[in-house]
Amino acid sequence: MWLTAALLTIAAAGLLLRFSGLIHWGDRLQPQIAAVVPAPLSGPVPAACQTGNPASESPASGLPPVPHLVRVPRNYTADRLWPLVIVLPPAGMSSGMVERHAGLTASLTARGYVIAYVGAMGRLSMEGLKRYRSLPQWLAQQYCVASDRAIWMGHSNGATAALALALGKVGAVAVEGLVLSGTGWNDESFAGEQCPAPVNVLVLHGTNDRRFPGYGRQSIEWLAACHQCSPNPTKTPDGCLEWQSCLALTRYCETETGHWTWAGELDQLVNWMQSPAPQVPD
Numbered sequence: 001m002w003l004t005a006a007l008l009t010i011a012a013a014g015l016l017l018r019f020s021g022l023i024h025w026g027d028r029l030q031p032q033i034a035a036v037v038p039a040p041l042s043g044p045v046p047a048a049c050q051t052g053n054p055a056s057e058s059p060a061s062g063l064p065p066v067p068h069l070v071r072v073p074r075n076y077t078a079d080r081l082w083p084l085v086i087v088l089p090p091a092g093m094s095s096g097m098v099e100r101h102a103g104l105t106a107s108l109t110a111r112g113y114v115i116a117y118v119g120a121m122g123r124l125s126m127e128g129l130k131r132y133r134s135l136p137q138w139l140a141q142q143y144c145v146a147s148d149r150a151i152w153m154g155h156s157n158g159a160t161a162a163l164a165l166a167l168g169k170v171g172a173v174a175v176e177g178l179v180l181s182g183t184g185w186n187d188e189s190f191a192g193e194q195c196p197a198p199v200n201v202l203v204l205h206g207t208n209d210r211r212f213p214g215y216g217r218q219s220i221e222w223l224a225a226c227h228q229c230s231p232n233p234t235k236t237p238d239g240c241l242e243w244q245s246c247l248a249l250t251r252y253c254e255t256e257t258g259h260w261t262w263a264g265e266l267d268q269l270v271n272w273m274q275s276p277a278p279q280v281p282d
Contacts, residue, residue, distance in 0.1 A: 049140070064135070065134040066119065066135055069099065069117050070114065070143060071114070071117070072114045073112055073113070076114070076144075080144065081144060081146045083113050083151070083176075084113070084115075084116070084146055084151070085104075085151045085153060086118065086132075086136065086151070086153065087115060087153045088157070088161050089157065090157050090182075093120050094119045095117045095118060095119035102117070102153070102155070102262060103266070104269075107266060114139075114145050129170045132165060136148070146176075147174075149176040152165060152166070152175055152178055153178075155182050155262050156181070156183075156184070156211075159181050159183035160185060166196045176200070177200040177273070178202070179201075180202070180216070180219065181203075181205070182204070182209060182216070182263060183203065183212065186212070186214070195225075198227050198246075200277055203216045203252045204255075204269075206254070206259065207255070207257070208258045208259075209257070209259040216254065220250065223250060224246065227246040227248050229246040230245045240264075240268055247278065249277055249278060
């Protein structure tokens with residue numbers, strides 16, 4: 001009996017070591033300072049929370065369109081609009097795993113963001129994209145968030161889906177910003193695609209990503225062309241590349257990571273979120 005227990009313990013330890021790389025920015029995780037189960041709105045939506053949401057045509061009602069969990073700042077109150085981040089999942093991850101994998105809650109809620117972590121629903125599909133698309137409006141009827149100005153983020157399948165939404169694959173989606181880590185889009189994927197409306201974008205990719213080798217650089221160069229940027233990017237103080245004279249903020253960060261963890265550093269993400277958008281002449 002003791003031998004069986006010892007073998008099970010060793011096996012469990014091995015699994016933990018094998019998948020420890022799934023914890024992104026783990027050494028930077030802080031105590032969860034967000035309100036874990038915020039009280040949703042009740043009754044009529046307050047006037048301060050009412051926003052148009054061009055991503056959906058009909059009022060949200062009933063059950064949420066996708067499995068998800070919401071984190072809000074500790075000082076969250078439903079008397080003003082809060083900026084919204086939606087984190088789409090890699091394949092097979094529940095919403096709780098997506099939160100742990102991304103490691104964003106403490107940092108972003110401390111900066112005033114409401115975060116919705118979305119769970120996977122099987123293989124990435126057009127039907128799944130449609131369900132993702134309807135989430136912001138549903139959230140707007142539950143929380144006081146700027147649902148028409150969401151920042152969409154994701155790793156792997158989540159990044160692929162976020163860019164597909166921005167490209168209008170299932171209809172118009174209001175996108176304030178895109179953060180794409182380990183995306184599955186490359187030059188071949190973009191063939192024949194129409195440029196999306198200019199949107200602030202951060203692409204993160206690992207130099208050791210063997211699943212999608214070089215896809216991140218191909219994605220950011222296609223988007224930089226869409227944004228009518230100057231051809232030669234400059235290096236930012238945190239080691240990323242940023243294109244100049246663009247219609248929208250266009251930045252790329254590359255780190256020595258494989259596919260199964262988020263690329264980039266937390267500071268690089270925060271710096272991008274705090275950067276002023278380019279001033280586009282009328």
